[in-house]
Amino acid sequence: MLSFGSFGHPRGHQLILSLGHGRSTTELTLTTKTPFLAPEPQAHNTVQAPNASVAPVNVSPSTPSQPPVKKDERSKVFVIDTSVLLHDHNAIRSFEDNRIAIPITVLEELDTFKVGNDTKNFEARECIRIIDQLSKDFTLQDWIPLDNDGTGFLRIILSTDHHRSGLDAAVVFDKKTNDHKILSAALQLQYDEPDMKVVLVSKDINLRLKAKALNLPAEDFKTGKVKDKQHLYNGKTLIEDVEGDVVRKMYVSGQSRKISILGKDRKNNHFYILRNQSASALGFFAESKRLIERVDKSYAYGIKPKNAEQAFALHAILNPDIQLVTVSGVAGTGKTLLALAGALEQKNRYDQIILARPIVPLSNKDLGFLPGDAEDKVNPYMQPLWDNLNFIKSQFGQNERKFRAIEEMRAAGKITICPLAYIRGRSLSNVIFIVDEAQNLTPHEVKTIITRAGENSKIILTGDVRQIDTPYLDEQSNGMSYVIDRLKGRELFAHVTLDKGERSPLANLANEYL
Secondary structure (H helix, E strand, O other): OEEEEEEEEOOEEEEEEEEEEOOEEEEEEEEEOOOOOOOOOOOOOEEOOOOOOOOOEEOOOOOOOOOOOOOOOOEEEEEEOHHHHHHOOOHHHOOOOOEEEEEHHHHHHHHHHOOOOOHHHHHHHHHHHHHHHHHOOOOOOOOEEOOOOOOOEEEEEOOOOOOOOOOOHHHHOOOOOHHHHHHHHHHHHHHHOOOEEEEEEOOOHHHHHHHHHOOOOEEOOOOOOOOOHHHOOOOEEEEOOOOHHHHHHHHHHOEEOOHHHHHHHOOOOEEEEEEOOOOEEEEEEEOOOOEEEEOOOOOEOOEOOOOHHHHHHHHHHHOOOOOEEEEEEOOOOOHHHHHHHHHHHOOOOOOEEEEEOOOOOHHHOOOOOOOOOHHHHHHHHHHHHHHHHHHHHOOOOOOOHHHHHHHHHHHOOOEEEOOHHHOOOOOEOOEEEEEOOHHHOOHHHHHHHHOOEOOOOEEEEEEOOOOOOOOOOOOOOOHHHHHHHHHOOOOOEEEEEEOOOOOOHHHHHHHHHO
16 A cells, blocks of 8 residues: 655655555655645635624635746756657757756666667767767766857766655655666755756656656656647648639649639648539649649559549659658558559669668567578568568569569569668668658657668658657657658658548548547
8 A cells, every 4th residue: 555645844845655564554754845836725615704894705616716826937957867868869958048967877878778779879879979078177066068059057966865855766666776766866956956946857758757746847858849739731731612714724734823722721842632513633732833733543553542642642752853751641541552652663763662660569579589681680570561562563463564573673672671770871872762650760760861862862751640659759759740840841842641541441440449
């Protein structure tokens, strides 16, 4: 049994922790400093001064009178968790003129992550180098200046088992872990610096909840997060009541220069459904051409779009002026299939088709060590890509030219897979690079991939931003949402969100009701 109680103390509050074990009870008394106290609730009853002739004052229970909340004017100290620094090694420069405190336990964890080829290993090494450069001739027990064009400061903080406050998260949670050491360091800093507002910053949701349970303010790392996830750019707009002549001209000449019909919805590299009462047309507008181009539901290597959104996605993939395409949508909307079909349709334009996918197994349960070379090791994770490739092959007979072309491309290495762990430092020229499940990448990882693009290269990112499989990312902070939000309307970039599932009625049923 776990119970908490508090009572007044000259230095703050005392936290009484009762741990029931059978019939015996152990009580641990922890002194905790509480800088943020909620206002005392007001009495909801009739108030009347004794022996007074004034009428009683009725305080309505539905509208309690509360004092205004006073804004906390203290300077802030952000205590940074390891998950933040592994997410972005430049995180310590993202807090403007505030103070940054890094628990020494975080340095220990960075040391364990510094060896390896994964992105987290690179982030750990870069972060260690940054801290070393900032330290110069200072000792990290003092506040040292940050070179972030502000007045911020950095310091390494320690946690001790015998701090004068008695605060120790390991005692509260009955386990000594690195997370609890970080919590203890933050709590003890909060006690030692009463004139500062101490805030724990972590990508670990459970660590933030534990901090708040101990009355320590905690928040997510917000740099790079999409502010409005409900209105994330979808790449398409429906325009009603379009003049019949505009729609007719779209079919006759394949384009229209009457871009005034777009009005306030005019966006660069954007798709439109132009509709009037009797007909409709699909269009694409680019500022470079200043016209609305008709979009057709045409075949790409045996695959034909089944709805308007799929036609938009395939148009962007096949458009030589668009070098970066993102396609998002729930399972079964055809993201990967369209990307592969579009890539095969352009096999004569590029020397190679490279397929990649973040290695995140279902439920984060690793398969363990696998035999073979790098390609053999990642092949089980790439099976969804091969499944889509086999489906495309099934559209043709074994003796047909396009069926044989796929087999020949695989045998010659023109269709290949690439472990993302080895992408750093490469320059990809004359290739079309498809990254599936891109929502499981961090913004920094996506930037690393896109900056690999050389001459005559195209990058296609597919994924579902609502299906995140990594523990420290969400709809707002994943790399795919970051790219869509930052690059929308830019030259060379187009995005389409697929809404309608086309895999099977059963898949649609699961998406809608499960």
